[in-house]
Amino acid sequence: MAETPLFSDRPINVCVTGAAGQIAYSLLPLIAGGKVFGPQQQVSLRLLEIEAALPSLQGVVMELEDCAFPLLHSVFTTSDAREAFRSCDVAVLLGAFPRKQGMERKDLLEKNAGIFKEQGEALNTEAGANVRVIVVGNPANTNAYILKHFAPNIPDKNITALTRLDQNRAVSLVARKLGVPLSKVSDVYVWGNHSSTQYPDVLHGSVEGKGKLSYLLDKSYLEETFIPTIQKRGAAVIAARKMSSAMSAANAVGDHLHDWLLGSDRIVSMSVASDGSYGIEKGTIFSFPLRCSRGGTYEIVKGLQLDDFSQRYIKITADELYAEKAEALALLS
Ligand SMILES: NC(=O)C1=CN([C@@H]2O[C@H](COP(=O)(O)OP(=O)(O)OC[C@H]3O[C@@H](n4cnc5c(N)ncnc54)[C@H](O)[C@@H]3O)[C@@H](O)[C@H]2O)C=CC1
Numbered sequence: 001m002a003e004t005p006l007f008s009d010r011p012i013n014v015c016v017t018g019a020a021g022q023i024a025y026s027l028l029p030l031i032a033g034g035k036v037f038g039p040q041q042q043v044s045l046r047l048l049e050i051e052a053a054l055p056s057l058q059g060v061v062m063e064l065e066d067c068a069f070p071l072l073h074s075v076f077t078t079s080d081a082r083e084a085f086r087s088c089d090v091a092v093l094l095g096a097f098p099r100k101q102g103m104e105r106k107d108l109l110e111k112n113a114g115i116f117k118e119q120g121e122a123l124n125t126e127a128g129a130n131v132r133v134i135v136v137g138n139p140a141n142t143n144a145y146i147l148k149h150f151a152p153n154i155p156d157k158n159i160t161a162l163t164r165l166d167q168n169r170a171v172s173l174v175a176r177k178l179g180v181p182l183s184k185v186s187d188v189y190v191w192g193n194h195s196s197t198q199y200p201d202v203l204h205g206s207v208e209g210k211g212k213l214s215y216l217l218d219k220s221y222l223e224e225t226f227i228p229t230i231q232k233r234g235a236a237v238i239a240a241r242k243m244s245s246a247m248s249a250a251n252a253v254g255d256h257l258h259d260w261l262l263g264s265d266r267i268v269s270m271s272v273a274s275d276g277s278y279g280i281e282k283g284t285i286f287s288f289p290l291r292c293s294r295g296g297t298y299e300i301v302k303g304l305q306l307d308d309f310s311q312r313y314i315k316i317t318a319d320e321l322y323a324e325k326a327e328a329l330a331l332l333s
């Protein structure tokens with residue numbers, strides 16, 4: 001039976017910032033085509049761009065029209081953040097500078113922090129308190145932290161950052177390494193920062209019919225190959241494409257929003273405000289394993305046993321986030 005829509009009496013209002021950029025170009029068809037919010041849910045798009053990119057955004061709007069998506073109710077474009085966020089149910093924050101070869105994502109902090117301060121303030125007054133926010137612009141976790149700081153009316157639980165791309169990369173690499181279908185791999189999580197310190201954790205994972213990943217993959221493979229490959233995957237894509245990941249990022253944003261709003265049977269990774277679980281400082285936007293239920297609620301999975309190996313990696317990524325938080329607050333004070 002077809003899934004009932006989230007809002008049966010009206011379209012869902014989705015704001016996308018950086019809407020003329022690369023990720024948006026791959027994401028907008030997923031949203032307007034029904035892949036993200038379900039095949040029955042009408043969508044109204046509110047697209048934000050800087051003034052200089054509005055002509056290019058008009059081309060994107062023409063293409064959306066030419067796709068003739070039955071679920072696309074309306075498209076509104078603006079360069080005013082307050083207008084863009086007005087009454088939105090979901091805000092997808094892509095608009096930011098991407099990194100170039102040789103940079104770490106945190107090198108973007110100075111350039112991008114101001115954007116997330118301004119957008120946090122605009123969301124705070126214009127969006128409903130129930131708005132669900134996903135920050136994608138890098139450094140995504142710390143930008144989400146800044147946004148949360150400047151949007152006190154929005155519950156902390158509603159502000160997230162994207163680490164699903166890292167989880168998708170990790171699941172895909174496990175499946176390729178073991179020669180098994182992706183659908184058989186479960187419980188691979190990403191902890192921490194969307195950066196080269198993140199900890200892609202397979203030690204709770206398994207392959208259906210084959211057993212635990214902790215028996216199928218040895219720690220030297222994990223330490224020397226698997227973990228560094230996932231940590232540096234974004235940089236590898238930049239080196240090859242001379243531009244950062246866009247198709248896979250858009251796909252992961254779609255997965256994140258779909259599972260958050262519509263629920264999932266699987267445990268997924270999202271960066272969310274820590275409630276103190278696993279010793280992570282409260283309020284830090286940290287990637288955890290989560291269970292999501294339909295309607296936009298989630299719980300951090302509690303009680304996972306973390307061995308010394310995992311704890312060592314988690315400490316490194318947590319310390320990096322604490323340092324980024326301090327730097328961001330100093331920049332904006
Ligand atoms: N968290 C994650 O997993 C990933 C994050 N990213 C990050 O996503 C961001 C966007 O990437 P792309 O789409 O490839 O970049 P892009 O440069 O193609 O597009 C960004 C767009 O944002 C717009 N923009 C800049 N400032 C803005 C503002 N204040 N308000 C509204 N729009 C604004 C620009 O005009 C541009 O059109 C980058 O920061 C990138 O590093 C990229 C891939 C994965």
Ligand SMILES: O=C([O-])CC(=O)C(=O)O
Nearest residue numbers: 099105138234235244245
């Ligand atoms: O690496 C980058 O700068 C873009 C990104 O976040 C990713 O691909 O994971």
